[in-house]
């Protein structure tokens with residue numbers, strides 16, 4: 001079976017990493033055609049991509065709009081997946097606005113393939129609400145995004161905006177290429193959650209003290225990501241709202257990245273009316289810093305006082321607005337597990353709670369296993385032995401299915 005990727009390379013310093021992506025795709029036996037924008041040609045010579053892809057490289061430098069009309073259709077049809085890496089704010093904005101004024105954007109417009117962007121830009125550009133709105137808009141239309149990483153950027157700033165690393169980009173493309181066959185087969189085998197819409201939260205949230213410091217909770221996000229992946233694999237439509245974590249997810253999951261508890265609440269409130277079930281595995285920071293500073297606090301005195309105010313409780317807010325959704329919370333405790341867990345069911349109007357003693361070996365933070373007890377609102381309690389977080393995710397989803405069925409029977 002032939003697998004073809006049409007790769008759009010736009011103007012950014014990450015172009016050098018795009019060359020590595022082409023070489024890795026070729027090693028996987030994938031056909032690659034490269035389209036470079038005019039600005040991309042300032043960073044890397046098209047000859048590099050021609051040599052690596054073993055195909056002619058399409059550039060706009062000498063092409064006329066007449067020439068695009070033919071070329072873009074051929075490439076658009078050839079693509080099983082279109083990958084735009086690096087994707088600048090400009091190309092994302094153009095596609096979001098429906099602009100097709102060069103070879104790359106006309107090909108994107110004409111293509112029915114899966115289209116995935118790997119953004120790369122300065123942190124302030126990435127965080128610009130216009131760019132974020134464009135990304136949201138495109139995600140809602142079914143375009144995929146590979147999250148940029150954080151770190152030192154070529155422009156000298158530190159923050160989010162560095163293009164994802166080539167191995168991550170390649171594994172995402174491979175996933176998309178295999179989805180038509182493998183995932184649909186897998187879904188056909190077990191698609192018991194098809195048609196169900198899930199909202200899953202994961203990871204910690206952070207609350208700013210000053211531009212370089214924050215307070216947060218311990219959480220790797222692994223449990224929430226495992227639930228999101230398992231629900232997606234079983235055919236559900238999944239929105240994943242996550243705090244800052246070092247994890248990636250299947251491109252078909254609608255991922256919304258947030259930093260603070262209040263941002264997480266906003267994203268959850270927006271998604272909540274449309275979903276059938278919520279699994280709230282995140283560990284949101286319970287307090288925010290009232291007297292946070294816009295400039296770095298200097299160590300002028302031995303102590304400083306932070307004034308903390310309580311953040312909204314997301315789960316409790318959703319619990320008070322429940323209209324038939326199944327609401328599942330987590331209780332991470334170090335003592336009196338069951339009592340506290342039952343109190344949380346009542347206080348937050350939950351249908352079920354996943355209670356775990358985070359001090360037990362093999363449960364808790366940054367490990368791939370979990371030991372937990374499920375308690376439902378009717379008082380039923382089931383204890384489980386140590387298992388992987390993805391096995392745990394499937395058990396949690398099985399129980400949610402049962403609760404959904406019970407609800408429809410009523």
Ligand code: CTP
Pocket residue numbers: 261280281282283284285286311312313314315316328329330331332333344
């Ligand atoms: N939770 C939430 N919003 C918060 C805090 C917690 O939605 N601001 C959710 C968590 O995602 C989890 C559940 O509430 O599903 C329980 O979180 P946990 O930290 O164990 O308990 P708290 O409700 O914060 O209570 P306490 O810290 O007193 O144990």
